[in-house]
Amino acid sequence: MIALKLAYRNLVGAGLRTWLNVIVLSFSFVVIIWYQGLLEGWNRQARRDMIEWEVGGGQYWHQEYDPYDPFTIRDSHGSLPEGLKAKTEKGSHTPILISQATIFPEGRIQSILLKGIDPKQKILSIPSEYVETDVEEIPAVIGTRMAKSTNLKIGDLVAVRWRDVNGTFDAAEARIVHIMKTNVGTVDNGQMWIPLKRLRNMMQMPGEVTIIVSDKDTAVSGAVAGWNFKDQDFLLQDITEVIQAKKVGISIIYLLLLFLAMLAIFNTQVLSIFRRRKEIGTHIALGMTRGQVVRLFTIEGAMHGILAAIVAAIYGIPVLAFSAVKGFAMPQAVDSYGLAIAEKIFPTYSAGLVIGTTLLVLITVTIVSFLPTRRISKMKPTEAIRGKIQ
Amino acid sequence: MEDSKIILIDALVKQFPIGGGEFTALDGIDLTFGKGEFAGVVGPSGSGKTTLLNIIGSLDTPTDGRVSVLDQSIGDLSHKKAARLRNEHLGFIFQTFNLLPVYTVFENVEFPLLLLKMTAASRKNAVQDALEWVGLSNKVKSRPAQLSGGECQRVAIARAMVKRPEIVLADEPTANLDAENSHNILQTMEKLNAELETTFIFATHDEKVIRYLHRKIHLEDGRVVKDELIDKKN
Ligand SMILES: Nc1ncnc2c1ncn2[C@@H]1O[C@H](COP(=O)(O)OP(=O)(O)OP(=O)(O)O)[C@@H](O)[C@H]1O
Ligand SMILES: [Mg+2]
Numbered sequence: 252m253i254a255l256k257l258a259y260r261n262l263v264g265a266g267l268r269t270w271l272n273v274i275v276l277s278f279s280f281v282v283i284i285w286y287q288g289l290l291e292g293w294n295r296q297a298r299r300d301m302i303e304w305e306v307g308g309g310q311y312w313h314q315e316y317d318p319y320d321p322f323t324i325r326d327s328h329g330s331l332p333e334g335l336k337a338k339t340e341k342g343s344h345t346p347i348l349i350s351q352a353t354i355f356p357e358g359r360i361q362s363i364l365l366k367g368i369d370p371k372q373k374i375l376s377i378p379s380e381y382v383e384t385d386v387e388e389i390p391a392v393i394g395t396r397m398a399k400s401t402n403l404k405i406g407d408l409v410a411v412r413w414r415d416v417n418g419t420f421d422a423a424e425a426r427i428v429h430i431m432k433t434n435v436g437t438v439d440n441g442q443m444w445i446p447l448k449r450l451r452n453m454m455q456m457p458g459e460v461t462i463i464v465s466d467k468d469t470a471v472s473g474a475v476a477g478w479n480f481k482d483q484d485f486l487l488q489d490i491t492e493v494i495q496a497k498k499v500g501i502s503i504i505y506l507l508l509l510f511l512a513m514l515a516i517f518n519t520q521v522l523s524i525f526r527r528r529k530e531i532g533t534h535i536a537l538g539m540t541r542g543q544v545v546r547l548f549t550i551e552g553a554m555h556g557i558l559a560a561i562v563a564a565i566y567g568i569p570v571l572a573f574s575a576v577k578g579f580a581m582p583q584a585v586d587s588y589g590l591a592i593a594e595k596i597f598p599t600y601s602a603g604l605v606i607g608t609t610l611l612v613l614i615t616v617t618i619v620s621f622l623p624t625r626r627i628s629k630m631k632p633t634e635a636i637r638g639k640i641q
Numbered sequence: 642m643e644d645s646k647i648i649l650i651d652a653l654v655k656q657f658p659i660g661g662g663e664f665t666a667l668d669g670i671d672l673t674f675g676k677g678e679f680a681g682v683v684g685p686s687g688s689g690k691t692t693l694l695n696i697i698g699s700l701d702t703p704t705d706g707r708v709s710v711l712d713q714s715i716g717d718l719s720h721k722k723a724a725r726l727r728n729e730h731l732g733f734i735f736q737t738f739n740l741l742p743v744y745t746v747f748e749n750v751e752f753p754l755l756l757l758k759m760t761a762a763s764r765k766n767a768v769q770d771a772l773e774w775v776g777l778s779n780k781v782k783s784r785p786a787q788l789s790g791g792e793c794q795r796v797a798i799a800r801a802m803v804k805r806p807e808i809v810l811a812d813e814p815t816a817n818l819d820a821e822n823s824h825n826i827l828q829t830m831e832k833l834n835a836e837l838e839t840t841f842i843f844a845t846h847d848e849k850v851i852r853y854l855h856r857k858i859h860l861e862d863g864r865v866v867k868d869e870l871i872d873k874k875n
Pocket of ligand 1 (some may be wrong): 659664666685686688689690693844
């Protein structure tokens with residue numbers, strides 16, 4: 252307690268230099284918490300969007316289905332398994348049929364995926380109701396990214412060519428009935444959403460499906476022969492990995508920031524032990540043990556961390572709270588990470604994040620403050636008293 | 642009288658390593674000090690005055706011989722025990738005052754009491770008493786930088802006296818003071834010596850100090866060449 256009191260007196264008595272250190276350190280606090288909170292907010296938003304638009308409560312994949320292998324897509328379909336029929340009827344599961352096709356927007360050739368979806372499904376946010384229309388051509392919903400890359404607008408026609416189940420080429424025109432806006436690029440880029448029935452007819456695959464998406468509120472349904480259930484964790488693995496990589500990547504920046512703050516504190520400690528050796532000698536003459544003096548200086552240094560936490564709280568809490576409420580506008584370019592990303596991300600700060608950061612900073616500051624105090628134990632009190640350099 | 646000896650020095654030798662060899666700063670000192678003495682170690686520069694005071698103050702250790710302060714053998718004390726001896730029983734007054742610059746006068750004087758784990762109320766009383774002794778009750782909130790040299794040294798005396806130690810060691814306490822201030826602080830110390838029976842040991846070659854001493858121990862080249870008692874009664 253005494254050491255705390257004395258350390259506080261000394262530190263605050265030291266004035267400007269103390270506050271400079273404290274401000275630099277508090278800045279590290281706020282940046283670490285804000286950035287980690289931002290990534291966590293991004294993570295949650297991306298997961299939520301992915302679940303709503305694509306993943307649902309998990310998906311059954313036909314055993315041959317491999318989204319990364321376009322050549323096997325032709326063979327990766329089967330009829331809706333018995334075990335899932337009732338659930339599909341009830342609306343807790345929805346089937347999707349996926350086929351390859353080629354479109355010819357403005358005379359160019361582009362390979363795409365056709366995704367057949369039940370217009371009545373309510374499981375995904377894909378606005379499938381738009382494909383339920385009596386236009387003569389194939390009614391297609393596309394995303395804004397797809398619209399931009401193909402230069403297609405609502406009402407436009409585009410030629411589509413595909414090979415049916417027998418390998419026979421066929422072609423027809425599709426009409427863009429709706430352009431949807433989504434944060435999830437993987438339901439947008441290079442694909443068109445059309446009615447499931449229509450796609451089955453085109454491919455001559457009545458009753459066939461490639462994947463079956465389950466409702467996000469439905470508990471995992473049992474195993475189905477010939478179909479692999481992919482749970483949310485598996486389907487969201489990419490996000491988890493990217494966010495994790497970003498967290499690691501960004502930690503270099505704030506380790507640097509922390510390092511600078513620590514350097515400043517270390518320097519302050521070395522300097523203050525040097526300048527105050529007379530004081531150290533006096534402390535010892537007045538009856539402090541070297542251990543007590545070492546503790547005093549260590550606490551004094553460590554108190555930078557405590558003051559920084561307080562200062563960080565004073566300006567950090569409003570800033571961070573404001574940012575959490577108002578969100579942080581992400582630059583457009585970030586979309587190219589291939590992650591679902593909203594225009595605005597709302598940082599979320601967990602108690603663990605705040606406590607963890609505070610502990611990290613306090614422990615590092617304490618260590619950094621302790622290191623230079625070893626000089627104190629080497630001082631001769633008789634010479635320190637007179638301020639002699641040893 | 643014999644049992645009131647609080648410092649016993651027997652064949653004390655202190656050597657410092659210099660270059661390849663040893664320099665003998667104290668060369669066979671035999672001395673005793675009783676309770677309530679007002680004594681001074683006098684002698685030319687380099688004669689070993691500071692060295693002797695440092696050893697009595699347990700800031701340094703003898704190379705040879707025995708030094709016993711309040712029944713504790715200085716050479717055998719651990720760091721902790723030595724610190725405790727200083728904290729509980731010894732007061733120091735330095736040539737350069739050695740006040741803590743960021744502390745107020747009150748806090749400077751309070752410092753030794755913090756180490757003694759006294760309650761805040763008794764600390765406050767003790768500090769007020771000590772500041773009264775040295776006539777600085779009106780400067781409680783000042784900082785050392787705002788005080789004159791004489792005032793600084795009086796704060797230092799208050800700091801040394803606040804815990805009412807048995808022994809106060811003062812190394813050249815007047816070296817940085819003018820004549821008036823020198824007399825002033827010596828009168829203060831003389832008064833405290835009389836009232837509290839504190840033993841004062843000075844190291845000095847200042848005539849202004851020497852005039853006040855009740856006992857003069859002359860040191861030359863690390864040896865006691867003369868030990869005289871001065872009768873102050875007349
Ligand atoms: N740490 C040390 N290392 C080497 N020699 C030392 C050390 N401390 C003191 N000495 C030497 O011991 C001798 C006595 O020193 P001391 O400081 O006790 O003298 P002093 O009587 O106090 O002198 P002054 O009146 O100048 O203060 C001096 O010659 C000094 O050089
Ligand atoms: Mg000296």
